[in-house]
Amino acid sequence: MDQLRAMEIFVEVARLRSFSEAGRRLGLTRAMVSKHILQLEDRLQARLLHRSTREVSLTDAGQAYLAPCTATVEQAREAARVVAHAGAELAGPLRIQAPSSFGSEWLAGAVARFNLLHPQLSPMLYLDDALLDPIEHGFDLTIRVGGIPDVHALAMRPLAPCKGVLCASPDYLARHGVPQTPEDLHGHRCLHFSHLTDGTAWHFSKGEERRTVRVQAAFTANNGLVLQHAAQQGLGIVYNTTFLAWRALMEGSLVPVLADWELPLNHLSALYPASRQPSPKVRALIDHLVAEFQPDGQPVPPWDRPLRRLPAASA
Template sequence: MDRMSEIQTFVQVAESGGIGAAADRLGVAKSAVSRRLKDLEERLGVRLVNRTTRQLSLTDTGKSYYERASQILADLEDADQTAAAVHGALSGRLKIAGPQSFGVLHLLPAVTSFLEKHPELWIDLDVNDRRVDVVNEGFDLAVRVGQLEDSSLIARRLAPVRNIVCASPGYLERHGTPKRPEDLMGHSYLRYSNVPERRIFSWIDEQGRERVVNPKARFVANNGEILQAAAEAGLGIISQPTFLIHKAVEEGRLVPILTDIEWWQLGAYALYPPGRHLSAKVRAFVDHLVSCFGDPPYWDERMPISRGKPVHAI
Protein backbone atom coordinates (compact mmCIF):
# COMPACT_ATOMS: atom_id res chain seq x y z
CA MET A 1 0.00 0.00 0.00
CA ASP A 2 1.42 3.42 -0.92
CA ARG A 3 2.41 5.86 1.74
CA MET A 4 -0.17 8.55 0.83
CA SER A 5 -3.09 6.12 1.10
CA GLU A 6 -1.91 5.08 4.56
CA ILE A 7 -1.75 8.71 5.70
CA GLN A 8 -5.14 9.58 4.19
CA THR A 9 -6.69 6.55 5.88
CA PHE A 10 -5.20 7.41 9.27
CA VAL A 11 -6.48 11.00 9.05
CA GLN A 12 -9.97 9.76 8.18
CA VAL A 13 -9.91 7.33 11.13
CA ALA A 14 -8.83 10.14 13.47
CA GLU A 15 -11.47 12.57 12.21
CA SER A 16 -14.38 10.13 12.05
CA GLY A 17 -13.55 8.38 15.32
CA GLY A 18 -13.73 4.84 14.02
CA ILE A 19 -12.71 2.37 11.36
CA GLY A 20 -16.25 1.81 10.11
CA ALA A 21 -16.95 5.52 9.66
CA ALA A 22 -13.60 6.02 7.95
CA ALA A 23 -14.37 3.15 5.58
CA ASP A 24 -17.68 4.78 4.66
CA ARG A 25 -15.98 8.10 3.94
CA LEU A 26 -13.27 6.47 1.86
CA GLY A 27 -15.63 4.09 0.09
CA VAL A 28 -13.61 0.98 0.97
CA ALA A 29 -14.08 -2.09 3.15
CA LYS A 30 -13.35 -1.90 6.88
CA SER A 31 -10.72 -4.58 6.44
CA ALA A 32 -8.87 -2.29 4.00
CA VAL A 33 -8.87 0.54 6.54
CA SER A 34 -7.57 -1.77 9.29
CA ARG A 35 -4.84 -3.08 7.03
CA ARG A 36 -3.68 0.39 5.97
CA LEU A 37 -3.63 1.56 9.59
CA LYS A 38 -1.60 -1.48 10.64
CA ASP A 39 0.85 -1.01 7.76
CA LEU A 40 1.37 2.63 8.71
CA GLU A 41 2.08 1.80 12.34
CA GLU A 42 4.51 -0.96 11.33
CA ARG A 43 6.31 1.33 8.90
CA LEU A 44 6.67 4.05 11.56
CA GLY A 45 7.42 1.59 14.36
CA VAL A 46 4.95 3.28 16.75
CA ARG A 47 1.37 2.83 17.91
CA LEU A 48 -0.87 5.63 16.66
CA VAL A 49 -4.25 4.33 17.80
CA ASN A 50 -5.54 2.71 20.98
CA ARG A 51 -8.11 0.06 20.07
CA THR A 52 -10.76 -1.39 22.35
CA THR A 53 -13.92 -3.31 21.61
CA ARG A 54 -16.05 -0.18 22.03
CA GLN A 55 -13.96 2.81 21.04
CA LEU A 56 -10.88 4.04 19.29
CA SER A 57 -8.62 6.85 20.44
CA LEU A 58 -5.31 8.35 19.39
CA THR A 59 -2.15 7.86 21.39
CA ASP A 60 -0.07 10.93 22.22
CA THR A 61 2.15 10.09 19.27
CA GLY A 62 -0.95 9.61 17.14
CA LYS A 63 -2.25 13.07 18.08
CA SER A 64 1.03 14.70 17.10
CA TYR A 65 1.18 12.73 13.87
CA TYR A 66 -2.43 13.62 13.04
CA GLU A 67 -1.76 17.36 13.42
CA ARG A 68 1.13 17.23 10.95
CA ALA A 69 -0.47 14.74 8.57
CA SER A 70 -3.80 16.57 8.35
CA GLN A 71 -2.01 19.85 7.64
CA ILE A 72 0.04 18.21 4.90
CA LEU A 73 -3.09 16.81 3.26
CA ALA A 74 -4.81 20.18 3.55
CA ASP A 75 -1.82 21.90 1.94
CA LEU A 76 -1.80 19.38 -0.90
CA GLU A 77 -5.50 19.87 -1.53
CA ASP A 78 -5.07 23.64 -1.39
CA ALA A 79 -2.26 23.42 -3.94
CA ASP A 80 -4.48 21.39 -6.25
CA GLN A 81 -7.41 23.75 -5.82
CA THR A 82 -5.29 26.86 -6.31
CA ALA A 83 -3.85 25.48 -9.54
CA ALA A 84 -7.32 24.51 -10.77
CA ALA A 85 -8.81 27.85 -9.75
CA VAL A 86 -6.51 29.61 -12.19
CA HIS A 87 -8.69 28.10 -14.89
CA GLY A 88 -11.91 28.62 -12.92
CA ALA A 89 -12.26 24.96 -11.98
CA LEU A 90 -12.90 23.85 -8.40
CA SER A 91 -13.40 20.25 -7.38
CA GLY A 92 -13.76 18.05 -4.34
CA ARG A 93 -15.91 18.30 -1.24
CA LEU A 94 -16.97 21.36 0.72
CA LYS A 95 -18.65 20.74 4.09
CA ILE A 96 -20.76 23.69 5.28
CA ALA A 97 -22.92 24.36 8.33
CA GLY A 98 -25.64 26.99 8.49
CA PRO A 99 -28.65 28.10 10.58
CA GLN A 100 -31.97 26.56 9.64
CA SER A 101 -34.20 29.43 8.50
CA PHE A 102 -31.42 31.51 6.96
CA GLY A 103 -30.03 28.36 5.38
CA VAL A 104 -33.27 27.39 3.67
CA LEU A 105 -34.21 30.89 2.55
CA HIS A 106 -30.86 32.36 1.51
CA LEU A 107 -27.94 29.97 1.88
CA LEU A 108 -29.47 27.23 -0.28
CA PRO A 109 -30.00 29.48 -3.35
CA ALA A 110 -26.40 30.68 -3.03
CA VAL A 111 -25.15 27.08 -2.79
CA THR A 112 -27.19 26.13 -5.86
CA SER A 113 -25.76 28.92 -8.01
CA PHE A 114 -22.24 28.13 -6.78
CA LEU A 115 -22.56 24.48 -7.76
CA GLU A 116 -23.81 25.51 -11.18
CA LYS A 117 -20.57 27.45 -11.68
CA HIS A 118 -18.38 24.56 -10.47
CA PRO A 119 -19.72 21.20 -11.72
CA GLU A 120 -16.74 19.26 -10.32
CA LEU A 121 -17.45 20.45 -6.78
CA TRP A 122 -19.86 18.79 -4.34
CA ILE A 123 -21.23 20.24 -1.12
CA ASP A 124 -22.32 18.67 2.15
CA LEU A 125 -24.69 21.19 3.78
CA ASP A 126 -25.76 20.79 7.42
CA VAL A 127 -28.65 23.16 8.20
CA ASN A 128 -29.26 23.31 11.92
CA ASP A 129 -29.61 26.00 14.60
CA ARG A 130 -27.13 24.28 16.92
CA ARG A 131 -23.62 25.71 17.22
CA VAL A 132 -21.45 23.17 15.43
CA ASP A 133 -17.80 22.61 16.33
CA VAL A 134 -16.28 23.65 13.03
CA VAL A 135 -12.86 22.10 13.61
CA ASN A 136 -13.71 18.88 15.45
CA GLU A 137 -16.70 18.07 13.24
CA GLY A 138 -14.70 18.55 10.07
CA PHE A 139 -16.53 21.54 8.57
CA ASP A 140 -14.74 23.71 6.05
CA LEU A 141 -16.80 26.68 7.16
CA ALA A 142 -19.96 27.65 9.03
CA VAL A 143 -22.39 30.46 8.31
CA ARG A 144 -23.77 32.04 11.47
CA VAL A 145 -26.23 34.82 12.17
CA GLY A 146 -25.90 36.62 15.49
CA GLN A 147 -23.31 37.69 17.98
CA LEU A 148 -19.89 36.16 17.48
CA GLU A 149 -18.30 34.42 20.42
CA ASP A 150 -14.59 34.60 21.14
CA SER A 151 -12.90 31.75 19.33
CA SER A 152 -9.89 30.87 17.22
CA LEU A 153 -12.04 30.85 14.07
CA ILE A 154 -11.60 33.45 11.35
CA ALA A 155 -14.76 35.48 10.65
CA ARG A 156 -15.79 37.38 7.54
CA ARG A 157 -18.93 39.49 7.55
CA LEU A 158 -21.30 38.53 4.76
CA ALA A 159 -24.18 40.95 5.30
CA PRO A 160 -25.87 43.08 7.96
CA VAL A 161 -28.91 41.56 9.65
CA ARG A 162 -31.51 44.13 10.68
CA ASN A 163 -34.59 43.55 12.76
CA ILE A 164 -38.05 44.98 12.25
CA VAL A 165 -41.10 45.10 14.51
CA CYS A 166 -44.41 44.16 12.93
CA ALA A 167 -47.85 42.60 13.38
CA SER A 168 -50.73 41.44 11.21
CA PRO A 169 -53.24 43.98 9.86
CA GLY A 170 -55.97 42.23 11.84
CA TYR A 171 -54.08 42.46 15.13
CA LEU A 172 -53.39 46.18 14.65
CA GLU A 173 -57.02 46.83 13.75
CA ARG A 174 -58.19 45.14 16.96
CA HIS A 175 -55.55 46.45 19.36
CA GLY A 176 -54.25 49.65 17.79
CA THR A 177 -50.83 50.57 16.40
CA PRO A 178 -48.02 51.45 18.86
CA LYS A 179 -46.75 54.99 18.28
CA ARG A 180 -43.78 54.85 20.67
CA PRO A 181 -41.60 51.94 21.86
CA GLU A 182 -43.12 52.33 25.34
CA ASP A 183 -46.53 51.48 23.85
CA LEU A 184 -45.31 47.91 23.27
CA MET A 185 -45.83 47.26 26.98
CA GLY A 186 -49.57 47.16 26.39
CA HIS A 187 -49.45 44.58 23.61
CA SER A 188 -49.10 40.83 23.22
CA TYR A 189 -45.57 39.94 22.27
CA LEU A 190 -44.24 36.83 20.49
CA ARG A 191 -40.63 36.17 21.57
CA TYR A 192 -37.77 34.28 19.96
CA SER A 193 -36.20 32.32 22.81
CA ASN A 194 -32.65 32.19 21.42
CA VAL A 195 -32.15 35.95 21.88
CA PRO A 196 -31.74 37.62 25.30
CA GLU A 197 -34.90 39.57 26.20
CA ARG A 198 -33.06 42.82 26.92
CA ARG A 199 -31.66 43.00 23.40
CA ILE A 200 -34.94 42.66 21.51
CA PHE A 201 -36.53 46.07 22.18
CA SER A 202 -33.59 48.40 22.78
CA TRP A 203 -32.85 51.67 21.00
CA ILE A 204 -31.00 54.97 21.35
CA ASP A 205 -33.12 58.01 22.22
CA GLU A 206 -32.59 61.61 21.08
CA GLN A 207 -30.25 62.27 23.99
CA GLY A 208 -28.01 59.36 22.99
CA ARG A 209 -29.13 57.14 25.86
CA GLU A 210 -29.92 53.48 25.45
CA ARG A 211 -33.54 52.70 26.20
CA VAL A 212 -35.15 49.31 26.71
CA VAL A 213 -38.69 47.99 27.04
CA ASN A 214 -39.50 44.39 27.95
CA PRO A 215 -43.11 43.52 27.19
CA LYS A 216 -44.37 40.26 28.61
CA ALA A 217 -44.26 37.48 26.03
CA ARG A 218 -47.55 35.75 25.35
CA PHE A 219 -45.90 33.08 23.20
CA VAL A 220 -42.26 31.93 23.13
CA ALA A 221 -40.66 29.67 20.49
CA ASN A 222 -37.17 28.81 19.29
CA ASN A 223 -38.04 29.04 15.60
CA GLY A 224 -38.58 32.29 13.71
CA GLU A 225 -40.88 30.78 11.10
CA ILE A 226 -43.24 29.53 13.81
CA LEU A 227 -43.32 33.00 15.34
CA GLN A 228 -43.99 34.54 11.95
CA ALA A 229 -46.95 32.20 11.42
CA ALA A 230 -48.29 33.10 14.87
CA ALA A 231 -47.98 36.81 14.10
CA GLU A 232 -49.75 36.39 10.77
CA ALA A 233 -52.53 34.60 12.65
CA GLY A 234 -52.94 37.74 14.78
CA LEU A 235 -51.54 36.49 18.08
CA GLY A 236 -49.28 39.47 18.72
CA ILE A 237 -46.32 41.64 17.77
CA ILE A 238 -42.95 40.22 16.72
CA SER A 239 -39.43 41.52 16.24
CA GLN A 240 -37.77 39.48 13.51
CA PRO A 241 -34.80 39.76 11.14
CA THR A 242 -35.76 41.14 7.75
CA PHE A 243 -34.20 38.16 5.95
CA LEU A 244 -36.98 36.04 7.44
CA ILE A 245 -40.08 38.21 7.08
CA HIS A 246 -39.39 40.47 4.10
CA LYS A 247 -41.81 38.61 1.83
CA ALA A 248 -44.60 38.67 4.42
CA VAL A 249 -44.12 42.45 4.67
CA GLU A 250 -43.99 42.93 0.90
CA GLU A 251 -47.18 40.90 0.49
CA GLY A 252 -49.01 42.75 3.26
CA ARG A 253 -49.37 39.79 5.61
CA LEU A 254 -47.37 41.69 8.22
CA VAL A 255 -47.26 45.45 8.76
CA PRO A 256 -44.05 47.15 10.01
CA ILE A 257 -44.45 49.49 12.97
CA LEU A 258 -42.10 51.97 14.68
CA THR A 259 -40.01 52.07 11.50
CA ASP A 260 -38.27 55.33 12.46
CA ILE A 261 -36.27 53.40 15.08
CA GLU A 262 -33.15 51.40 14.31
CA TRP A 263 -33.51 48.30 16.46
CA TRP A 264 -30.64 46.01 17.41
CA GLN A 265 -28.59 44.77 14.51
CA LEU A 266 -26.51 41.65 14.05
CA GLY A 267 -24.64 40.22 11.10
CA ALA A 268 -24.30 37.14 8.96
CA TYR A 269 -20.76 35.73 9.06
CA ALA A 270 -18.68 33.03 7.46
CA LEU A 271 -16.45 31.28 10.02
CA TYR A 272 -13.57 29.00 9.11
CA PRO A 273 -10.50 27.54 10.84
CA PRO A 274 -7.30 29.58 10.85
CA GLY A 275 -4.42 28.40 8.74
CA ARG A 276 -1.50 29.54 6.68
CA HIS A 277 -3.65 29.60 3.56
CA LEU A 278 -7.37 29.73 3.00
CA SER A 279 -8.28 26.97 0.56
CA ALA A 280 -9.29 28.12 -2.91
CA LYS A 281 -12.75 26.55 -2.72
CA VAL A 282 -13.55 28.09 0.69
CA ARG A 283 -12.30 31.48 -0.45
CA ALA A 284 -14.34 31.24 -3.66
CA PHE A 285 -17.49 30.22 -1.80
CA VAL A 286 -17.22 33.01 0.77
CA ASP A 287 -16.66 35.55 -2.02
CA HIS A 288 -19.73 34.11 -3.74
CA LEU A 289 -21.86 34.58 -0.61
CA VAL A 290 -20.78 38.21 -0.27
CA SER A 291 -21.71 38.90 -3.88
CA CYS A 292 -25.06 37.07 -3.54
CA PHE A 293 -26.22 38.87 -0.40
CA GLY A 294 -24.87 42.39 -0.90
CA ASP A 295 -24.75 45.35 1.48
CA PRO A 296 -27.49 46.33 1.89
CA PRO A 297 -28.66 42.76 1.26
CA TYR A 298 -31.32 42.07 -1.35
CA TRP A 299 -33.91 41.18 1.29
CA ASP A 300 -33.76 44.77 2.62
CA GLU A 301 -34.37 46.46 -0.73
CA ARG A 302 -38.06 47.14 -0.10
CA MET A 303 -38.05 47.17 3.69
CA PRO A 304 -39.19 50.38 5.49
CA ILE A 305 -36.33 50.37 7.98
CA SER A 306 -34.21 53.08 9.51
CA ARG A 307 -30.72 53.54 8.10
CA GLY A 308 -29.38 55.35 11.13
CA LYS A 309 -26.73 54.15 13.53
CA PRO A 310 -28.00 50.94 15.15
CA VAL A 311 -27.85 49.97 18.76
CA HIS A 312 -26.08 46.69 19.50
CA ALA A 313 -24.41 46.58 16.11
CA ILE A 314 -22.22 43.48 16.14
Protein backbone atom coordinates in the same frame (compact mmCIF):
# COMPACT_ATOMS: atom_id res chain seq x y z
CA MET B 1 21.14 24.18 3.60
CA ASP B 2 17.39 23.90 3.00
CA GLN B 3 16.22 25.30 6.34
CA LEU B 4 12.54 24.52 5.80
CA ARG B 5 13.39 20.90 4.99
CA ALA B 6 15.57 20.71 8.08
CA MET B 7 12.75 22.11 10.19
CA GLU B 8 10.37 19.51 8.79
CA ILE B 9 12.84 16.76 9.69
CA PHE B 10 13.31 18.17 13.20
CA VAL B 11 9.55 18.20 13.79
CA GLU B 12 9.31 14.56 12.68
CA VAL B 13 12.25 13.47 14.86
CA ALA B 14 10.76 15.31 17.85
CA ARG B 15 7.40 13.64 17.26
CA LEU B 16 8.78 10.11 16.83
CA ARG B 17 11.78 10.41 19.20
CA SER B 18 13.85 8.50 16.65
CA PHE B 19 16.23 9.42 13.82
CA SER B 20 15.69 6.06 12.11
CA GLU B 21 11.89 6.16 12.28
CA ALA B 22 11.80 9.77 11.08
CA GLY B 23 14.05 8.78 8.17
CA ARG B 24 11.70 5.94 7.21
CA ARG B 25 8.70 8.24 7.28
CA LEU B 26 10.47 10.87 5.19
CA GLY B 27 12.29 8.54 2.81
CA LEU B 28 15.75 9.46 4.12
CA THR B 29 18.64 7.53 5.59
CA ARG B 30 19.43 7.90 9.28
CA ALA B 31 22.70 9.60 8.34
CA MET B 32 20.91 12.18 6.20
CA VAL B 33 18.45 12.92 9.01
CA SER B 34 21.33 13.44 11.40
CA LYS B 35 23.08 15.71 8.92
CA HIS B 36 20.07 17.97 8.55
CA ILE B 37 19.61 18.21 12.33
CA LEU B 38 23.28 19.09 12.84
CA GLN B 39 23.08 21.79 10.16
CA LEU B 40 19.94 23.23 11.77
CA GLU B 41 21.57 23.27 15.22
CA ASP B 42 24.65 24.93 13.72
CA ARG B 43 22.50 27.60 12.08
CA LEU B 44 20.61 28.27 15.31
CA GLN B 45 23.71 28.01 17.48
CA ALA B 46 21.77 25.82 19.88
CA ARG B 47 21.54 22.13 20.64
CA LEU B 48 17.99 20.94 19.99
CA LEU B 49 18.19 17.22 20.79
CA HIS B 50 19.79 14.91 23.34
CA ARG B 51 21.05 11.77 21.56
CA SER B 52 21.75 8.44 23.12
CA THR B 53 21.83 4.86 21.89
CA ARG B 54 18.42 4.28 23.43
CA GLU B 55 16.40 7.41 22.79
CA VAL B 56 16.20 10.93 21.45
CA SER B 57 14.79 13.73 23.61
CA LEU B 58 14.38 17.47 23.37
CA THR B 59 16.68 19.93 25.07
CA ASP B 60 15.20 23.05 26.65
CA ALA B 61 16.06 24.94 23.48
CA GLY B 62 14.49 22.21 21.37
CA GLN B 63 11.33 22.29 23.47
CA ALA B 64 11.05 26.07 23.02
CA TYR B 65 11.72 25.80 19.28
CA LEU B 66 9.29 22.97 18.55
CA ALA B 67 5.98 24.88 18.61
CA PRO B 68 6.97 27.78 16.32
CA CYS B 69 8.87 25.35 14.11
CA THR B 70 5.79 23.11 13.77
CA ALA B 71 3.62 26.14 12.95
CA THR B 72 6.04 27.26 10.23
CA VAL B 73 6.13 23.80 8.66
CA GLU B 74 2.31 23.57 8.69
CA GLN B 75 1.96 27.02 7.13
CA ALA B 76 4.40 26.07 4.38
CA ARG B 77 2.48 22.86 3.67
CA GLU B 78 -0.82 24.73 3.57
CA ALA B 79 0.64 27.32 1.19
CA ALA B 80 1.82 24.52 -1.08
CA ARG B 81 -1.65 22.96 -1.02
CA VAL B 82 -3.26 26.29 -1.94
CA VAL B 83 -0.90 26.75 -4.88
CA ALA B 84 -1.40 23.16 -6.01
CA HIS B 85 -5.18 23.60 -6.05
CA ALA B 86 -5.26 27.18 -7.36
CA GLY B 87 -6.03 26.17 -10.90
CA ALA B 88 -7.76 22.89 -10.15
CA GLU B 89 -11.45 22.15 -10.40
CA LEU B 90 -13.15 22.49 -7.03
CA ALA B 91 -14.32 19.06 -5.95
CA GLY B 92 -15.31 16.91 -3.00
CA PRO B 93 -17.55 17.36 0.04
CA LEU B 94 -18.30 20.81 1.43
CA ARG B 95 -19.92 20.81 4.88
CA ILE B 96 -21.95 23.96 5.61
CA GLN B 97 -24.02 24.83 8.69
CA ALA B 98 -26.49 27.70 8.90
CA PRO B 99 -29.58 28.90 10.79
CA SER B 100 -32.67 27.14 9.49
CA SER B 101 -34.70 30.17 8.38
CA PHE B 102 -31.87 31.92 6.60
CA GLY B 103 -30.65 28.62 5.20
CA SER B 104 -33.97 27.79 3.59
CA GLU B 105 -34.88 31.33 2.49
CA TRP B 106 -31.55 32.53 1.06
CA LEU B 107 -28.57 30.22 1.51
CA ALA B 108 -29.98 27.13 -0.21
CA GLY B 109 -30.43 28.97 -3.50
CA ALA B 110 -27.01 30.60 -3.28
CA VAL B 111 -25.31 27.26 -2.62
CA ALA B 112 -27.24 25.64 -5.47
CA ARG B 113 -26.04 28.33 -7.89
CA PHE B 114 -22.49 27.86 -6.61
CA ASN B 115 -22.79 24.11 -7.14
CA LEU B 116 -23.88 24.68 -10.75
CA LEU B 117 -20.62 26.54 -11.31
CA HIS B 118 -18.63 23.74 -9.65
CA PRO B 119 -20.49 20.46 -10.29
CA GLN B 120 -17.67 18.31 -8.87
CA LEU B 121 -18.47 19.63 -5.41
CA SER B 122 -20.85 17.79 -3.08
CA PRO B 123 -22.29 20.40 -0.68
CA MET B 124 -23.85 19.14 2.54
CA LEU B 125 -26.07 21.83 4.06
CA TYR B 126 -26.96 21.34 7.75
CA LEU B 127 -29.64 23.72 9.04
CA ASP B 128 -29.97 24.22 12.79
CA ASP B 129 -30.75 27.28 14.90
CA ALA B 130 -28.54 26.02 17.77
CA LEU B 131 -25.16 27.74 18.11
CA LEU B 132 -23.12 24.67 17.22
CA ASP B 133 -19.33 24.68 17.53
CA PRO B 134 -18.08 24.56 13.91
CA ILE B 135 -14.77 22.93 14.85
CA GLU B 136 -16.28 20.28 17.11
CA HIS B 137 -18.87 19.32 14.49
CA GLY B 138 -16.44 19.35 11.57
CA PHE B 139 -18.09 22.02 9.41
CA ASP B 140 -15.99 23.56 6.64
CA LEU B 141 -18.03 26.76 6.83
CA THR B 142 -20.61 28.06 9.29
CA ILE B 143 -23.00 30.91 8.55
CA ARG B 144 -23.97 32.83 11.65
CA VAL B 145 -26.25 35.79 12.35
CA GLY B 146 -24.40 37.51 15.19
CA GLY B 147 -23.39 35.34 18.14
CA ILE B 148 -19.73 34.72 17.26
CA PRO B 149 -18.73 32.11 19.90
CA ASP B 150 -14.91 32.24 20.01
CA VAL B 151 -13.05 34.85 18.00
CA HIS B 152 -9.70 33.18 18.75
CA ALA B 153 -10.55 29.76 17.35
CA LEU B 154 -12.60 31.04 14.41
CA ALA B 155 -11.86 33.42 11.56
CA MET B 156 -14.76 35.52 10.34
CA ARG B 157 -15.69 37.26 7.12
CA PRO B 158 -18.78 39.50 7.06
CA LEU B 159 -21.27 38.67 4.32
CA ALA B 160 -24.00 41.29 4.81
CA PRO B 161 -25.69 43.44 7.46
CA CYS B 162 -28.65 41.79 9.16
CA LYS B 163 -31.37 44.11 10.41
CA GLY B 164 -34.05 43.35 12.94
CA VAL B 165 -37.63 44.55 12.53
CA LEU B 166 -40.74 44.48 14.72
CA CYS B 167 -43.87 43.69 12.76
CA ALA B 168 -47.42 42.52 13.16
CA SER B 169 -50.45 41.79 11.00
CA PRO B 170 -52.85 44.63 10.16
CA ASP B 171 -55.61 42.60 11.84
CA TYR B 172 -53.72 42.37 15.14
CA LEU B 173 -52.96 46.09 15.15
CA ALA B 174 -56.59 46.94 14.32
CA ARG B 175 -57.72 44.90 17.35
CA HIS B 176 -55.01 45.89 19.83
CA GLY B 177 -53.73 49.27 18.64
CA VAL B 178 -50.35 50.41 17.34
CA PRO B 179 -47.59 50.91 19.97
CA GLN B 180 -46.06 54.38 19.84
CA THR B 181 -43.12 53.84 22.20
CA PRO B 182 -41.05 50.78 23.16
CA GLU B 183 -42.69 50.82 26.60
CA ASP B 184 -46.10 50.32 24.96
CA LEU B 185 -45.00 46.76 24.19
CA HIS B 186 -45.84 45.86 27.80
CA GLY B 187 -49.49 45.95 26.78
CA HIS B 188 -49.07 43.74 23.71
CA ARG B 189 -48.62 40.09 22.87
CA CYS B 190 -44.94 39.70 21.94
CA LEU B 191 -43.63 36.81 19.85
CA HIS B 192 -40.09 36.03 20.93
CA PHE B 193 -37.15 34.30 19.25
CA SER B 194 -35.58 32.15 21.97
CA HIS B 195 -32.00 32.42 20.65
CA LEU B 196 -31.75 36.19 21.15
CA THR B 197 -28.54 36.82 23.10
CA ASP B 198 -30.17 39.00 25.78
CA GLY B 199 -33.23 36.84 26.31
CA THR B 200 -36.50 38.76 26.44
CA ALA B 201 -34.74 42.15 26.72
CA TRP B 202 -35.48 44.02 23.48
CA HIS B 203 -33.14 46.97 22.85
CA PHE B 204 -34.08 50.12 20.93
CA SER B 205 -32.23 53.23 19.83
CA LYS B 206 -33.14 56.54 18.20
CA GLY B 207 -30.20 58.86 17.67
CA GLU B 208 -28.48 59.11 21.05
CA GLU B 209 -31.48 57.76 22.95
CA ARG B 210 -31.41 54.14 24.18
CA ARG B 211 -34.23 52.11 25.67
CA THR B 212 -34.57 48.51 26.80
CA VAL B 213 -37.86 46.72 27.33
CA ARG B 214 -38.10 43.28 28.88
CA VAL B 215 -41.18 41.85 27.25
CA GLN B 216 -43.54 39.15 28.46
CA ALA B 217 -43.31 36.58 25.68
CA ALA B 218 -46.80 35.40 24.74
CA PHE B 219 -45.34 32.92 22.26
CA THR B 220 -41.74 31.69 21.95
CA ALA B 221 -40.02 29.58 19.30
CA ASN B 222 -36.47 28.80 18.24
CA ASN B 223 -37.30 29.32 14.57
CA GLY B 224 -37.98 32.68 12.96
CA LEU B 225 -40.29 31.32 10.27
CA VAL B 226 -42.55 29.76 12.91
CA LEU B 227 -42.84 33.14 14.65
CA GLN B 228 -43.53 34.91 11.37
CA HIS B 229 -46.37 32.53 10.53
CA ALA B 230 -47.84 33.15 13.99
CA ALA B 231 -47.64 36.92 13.48
CA GLN B 232 -49.34 36.64 10.08
CA GLN B 233 -52.18 34.81 11.81
CA GLY B 234 -52.65 37.84 14.08
CA LEU B 235 -51.11 36.34 17.22
CA GLY B 236 -48.94 39.33 18.16
CA ILE B 237 -45.90 41.51 17.46
CA VAL B 238 -42.87 39.54 16.30
CA TYR B 239 -39.17 40.38 16.66
CA ASN B 240 -38.11 39.41 13.15
CA THR B 241 -35.27 39.87 10.67
CA THR B 242 -35.67 41.66 7.36
CA PHE B 243 -34.19 38.72 5.44
CA LEU B 244 -37.18 36.68 6.58
CA ALA B 245 -39.93 39.32 6.82
CA TRP B 246 -39.29 41.31 3.61
CA ARG B 247 -41.81 39.51 1.39
CA ALA B 248 -44.61 39.60 3.98
CA LEU B 249 -43.89 43.30 4.53
CA MET B 250 -44.03 44.02 0.81
CA GLU B 251 -47.26 42.06 0.41
CA GLY B 252 -48.83 43.73 3.45
CA SER B 253 -49.56 40.60 5.50
CA LEU B 254 -47.18 42.18 8.04
CA VAL B 255 -46.47 45.85 8.69
CA PRO B 256 -43.53 47.43 10.57
CA VAL B 257 -44.04 48.48 14.18
CA LEU B 258 -42.01 51.22 15.95
CA ALA B 259 -40.17 51.78 12.67
CA ASP B 260 -38.66 55.08 13.92
CA TRP B 261 -36.74 53.07 16.53
CA GLU B 262 -33.78 50.92 15.50
CA LEU B 263 -33.07 47.42 16.76
CA PRO B 264 -29.44 46.28 17.27
CA LEU B 265 -27.66 45.65 13.97
CA ASN B 266 -26.21 42.18 13.57
CA HIS B 267 -24.13 40.87 10.72
CA LEU B 268 -24.39 37.76 8.65
CA SER B 269 -20.94 36.19 8.84
CA ALA B 270 -19.01 33.24 7.46
CA LEU B 271 -16.91 31.40 10.05
CA TYR B 272 -14.11 28.90 9.54
CA PRO B 273 -11.26 27.60 11.74
CA ALA B 274 -8.62 30.27 12.33
CA SER B 275 -5.87 27.67 12.69
CA ARG B 276 -5.60 27.17 8.93
CA GLN B 277 -6.12 29.00 5.68
CA PRO B 278 -9.52 28.31 4.12
CA SER B 279 -9.37 25.67 1.40
CA PRO B 280 -9.90 26.84 -2.19
CA LYS B 281 -13.49 25.56 -2.18
CA VAL B 282 -14.33 27.33 1.07
CA ARG B 283 -12.69 30.54 -0.09
CA ALA B 284 -14.55 30.33 -3.42
CA LEU B 285 -17.89 29.77 -1.65
CA ILE B 286 -17.33 32.76 0.65
CA ASP B 287 -16.52 34.97 -2.36
CA HIS B 288 -19.67 33.70 -4.06
CA LEU B 289 -21.83 34.49 -1.00
CA VAL B 290 -20.37 38.00 -0.70
CA ALA B 291 -21.27 38.60 -4.36
CA GLU B 292 -24.78 37.22 -3.79
CA PHE B 293 -25.53 39.13 -0.60
CA GLN B 294 -23.74 42.39 -1.48
CA PRO B 295 -24.58 42.74 -5.19
CA ASP B 296 -22.74 45.49 -7.07
CA GLY B 297 -20.39 45.75 -4.10
CA GLN B 298 -23.02 47.66 -2.11
CA PRO B 299 -23.56 46.71 1.58
CA VAL B 300 -27.34 46.56 1.09
CA PRO B 301 -28.46 42.93 0.78
CA PRO B 302 -31.14 41.97 -1.75
CA TRP B 303 -33.81 41.47 0.95
CA ASP B 304 -33.39 45.05 2.24
CA ARG B 305 -33.53 46.83 -1.13
CA PRO B 306 -37.31 46.57 -1.62
CA LEU B 307 -37.96 47.87 1.93
CA ARG B 308 -36.35 51.29 1.63
CA ARG B 309 -39.62 53.20 1.14
CA LEU B 310 -41.95 50.92 3.03
CA PRO B 311 -44.50 52.87 5.18
CA ALA B 312 -44.78 52.03 8.87
CA ALA B 313 -47.90 51.20 10.82
CA SER B 314 -49.75 54.21 12.18
CA ALA B 315 -52.37 54.69 14.85
